[in-house]
Amino acid sequence: MEMTTAPALVATLGLAPQIITRALDEMLKPNVEPGLGPVYIIHTSAFRKHDHWPSFAHFTVYLEQTYSRLSFHLVPIKDENGRTVYDVETPETAELAFKTVFNIVKQLKREGRRLHGLIAGGRKSMIVYTMISAQLLFDEDDQLWHLYSSQDSWEPHESLKSGNDLTESKDRSHLVEIPILHLAGLMPMVRELILNSDDPTQAIRLYRKHETVEQIVRLQRFYLEECDEIDRKILLLAAKGWGNRKIGDAVGLTETPVTNRITKMARKFYRSKYTTRRLHPWPRHVKIVLLRDLAPFLNQLLSDE
Numbered sequence: 336m337e338m339t340t341a342p343a344l345v346a347t348l349g350l351a352p353q354i355i356t357r358a359l360d361e362m363l364k365p366n367v368e369p370g371l372g373p374v375y376i377i378h379t380s381a382f383r384k385h386d387h388w389p390s391f392a393h394f395t396v397y398l399e400q401t402y403s404r405l406s407f408h409l410v411p412i413k414d415e416n417g418r419t420v421y422d423v424e425t426p427e428t429a430e431l432a433f434k435t436v437f438n439i440v441k442q443l444k445r446e447g448r449r450l451h452g453l454i455a456g457g458r459k460s461m462i463v464y465t466m467i468s469a470q471l472l473f474d475e476d477d478q479l480w481h482l483y484s485s486q487d488s489w490e491p492h493e494s495l496k497s498g499n500d501l502t503e504s505k506d507r508s509h510l511v512e513i514p515i516l517h518l519a520g521l522m523p524m525v526r527e528l529i530l531n532s533d534d535p536t537q538a539i540r541l542y543r544k545h546e547t548v549e550q551i552v553r554l555q556r557f558y559l560e561e562c563d564e565i566d567r568k569i570l571l572l573a574a575k576g577w578g579n580r581k582i583g584d585a586v587g588l589t590e591t592p593v594t595n596r597i598t599k600m601a602r603k604f605y606r607s608k609y610t611t612r613r614l615h616p617w618p619r620h621v622k623i624v625l626l627r628d629l630a631p632f633l634n635q636l637l638s639d640e
Contacts, residue, residue, distance in 0.1 A: 341372025343443050346453035347436070347461040348378040352385060352394050354456035356491040357508045358482045359402055367510065368451060373406045374398075375439050377432075377461070380411070380419040387491055397491075410439055423458045433464040440468040449474075454513060455482035469515050479513040554632035557609040566600055569593060573626055574633040594622075601625045 344362060346355055355376065362368050378391075388394040398407050411419040412428070412435045423432045443450055452469050454462045469479045484507070558567060565586055572582045579597070580590040588596075601621045605614050610628065618624050626633070 340446060340448050341370055342368055342449040342451060343373045343375060344371060344451045344453060345375045345439055347456055347465060348376050349456045349458060350383040351456060352388060353491050354482055358453050358455065360492055361508060361510045362451065371405060373408055375408045375410055377410045377412065377435055377439065379423060380421050410435060423460050429460050432461050436464045437468045440472050444472050450477040452479045454479060470517065473515055473517060475517060479515050480510045481513055482508055483511050484508045551632050553609045554629055557604055557607065558632060561603055562600060566596060569596055570629065570633060571636060573622065574637060597622050
């Protein structure tokens, strides 16, 4: 994929915000990624008071002022009521965290960006979900990093000199690249489905069922590339068992145009690259045949509703 936009960083914020600033200092060095663009920081509402940043708001202002050429996107992990979760400590909040990380990474990959992921800072579960998202979505030229510090320090940036300014300080940091097994890269068809999924758990299920992935991808391509919005609604309603008259009422057509659209979609499908099946002779009830052949993909869409 040709990259036309600046590379991005995805990081999780924990109770040590200086990890973010130190990682940015390392990331912007000439030999790493001086052309870094947007920075996405995924966070909860928990924030431990820091000597330099008494609140989360102070920290965000500091980021914007200190790294003014970068664009910062603070992404809260929210529950079903739109409230930012305080911590990731239950199965429910863990799932929310996973979806948040996954969907940010997916969004950036769909934009064609090269990515850096930081797995230092944040709860351990958030770090794990960042790594899983990287395995599912990263390309070969994306990189995953851990920040190593020679000693625990609350300073926003490493100290190059000790207090008397004569000897080198032991307070140093550097990035260590973490190897990634690019699971989806082993099967491009799986990756295509994953990029069209909002649910990381579904992405994992798709990977486990890779034997049917190629077929589903072909059906998805037909659905997205050859069917207009009304066609797609007709197919989904038909897959639910609706008759053509009821479908027509739902999409603003009479029964005959619905029947004609289904026939047209069938002719297009069985004469296309999306299936090797050819219908000879043409069946009287082509709607039944078409729905049966599209079922692996349509059923997946219906299960997500």
